[in-house]
Amino acid sequence: MAKPVLHxxxxxxxxxTARLALAEKGIDYDLNEFNFIADGVPADHLARNPFGKVPxxxxxxxxxxxxxxxARYIDEAFEGPALQPADAAGRARVTQASAIIDSYxxxxxxxxxxxxxxxxxxxxxxxxxxxIAEALPKAAQALGVLNAMIGDRAHLVGDALSLADLHLVPVYDYFRQTPDGQGVLADMSGLQRWWDxxxxxxxxxxxTPQLG
Ligand SMILES: N[C@@H](CCC(=O)N[C@@H](CS)C(=O)NCC(=O)O)C(=O)O
Structure with a gap:
């Protein structure tokens, strides 16, 4: 099978998140990078995703x-460590956490x-x-729910790294670097321990992204 390409x-x-999954599985891939902020979305990408979103x-x-x-395809189509629990309830929690991250x-x-x-x-x-003022309480609620979901465990779902953790890493990493994010996260010891x-x-x- 051809080498996969992430666009x-x-x-x-x-x-x-997709790169994290590829790296955790140990998959060799090409990254087809374009800067949609500076240059817009290329036509060939619109053919791949009619909504013009990445990846x-x-x-x-x-x-x-x-x-x-x-992310699910990467986990299920390739060899490497499993990034989803084996049981239905665990998989449902992974989907639930990812949906909370996407929606809220x-x-x-x-x-x-x-x-x-x-x-x-x-x-x-x-x-x-x-x-920002309107978004902050919503961010606090969403991250508070995820903080409670982690509790005193090391991962969002079960006892092992899963796609849920990989969904959260990029959002948490950017947010924690803003002063507003630091304020919101200050009391969330579960998420702080998870990040550490x-x-x-x-x-x-x-x-780790290079912005600017
Ligand atoms: N539901 C999509 C969302 C993807 C998404 O929002 N990507 C952002 C970058 S992180 C994007 O493409 N933004 C460009 C835009 O909104 O024009 C997914 O899960 O892949």
Missing amino acids: GPGFSTYVR AFSHGDFEVYETVAI AYPSAITGVVIQRVVVPMMGGEADEAV GIAARPSVTAT
Whole structure:
């Protein structure tokens, strides 16, 4: 089978989740990078993903977009350590955590805070404080739920690293670097302990994004 290709820039949170899964499985792949912020979305990417979002993934003739689908495919189609629990309940928790991140954590912590605090100023604009103020309580709620889900364990689901952890790493990593994020996360000891345990993994350090 051909070498897989992941399409999208390394600074994207969702591209990073797919890269984390590829790295954890030990899969050799090509990264087809483009900067959709500076240059827009190339036409060939729109053919891969009609919504113009990143990432998309190609493996031979098989093409797929949506990060949860890409990550599951990477886990299930390749050799390497399993990134989902064997039981149905554990898998449901992985899907649940990923859906919470997609539906509540990403829109508040990334779109509402990180984009305003980091990306807008990088592009020469000014952060919209009203957008940040509206997003912060929503980010606190979403991350609070995930903090409770971790409890005193080392991983979001069960006792092993899973796709749920890999879904959270990019969102948490950007958010924790903003002053607003630091305020929200200050009391979340479960997530802090989780981050301390996961931050030194080779997959995490190798995919640390370079912004700017
Ligand atoms: N539901 C999509 C969301 C992907 C997504 O929002 N990616 C962001 C980058 S992290 C993106 O493509 N943003 C470009 C845009 O919104 O125009 C997935 O899970 O893959």
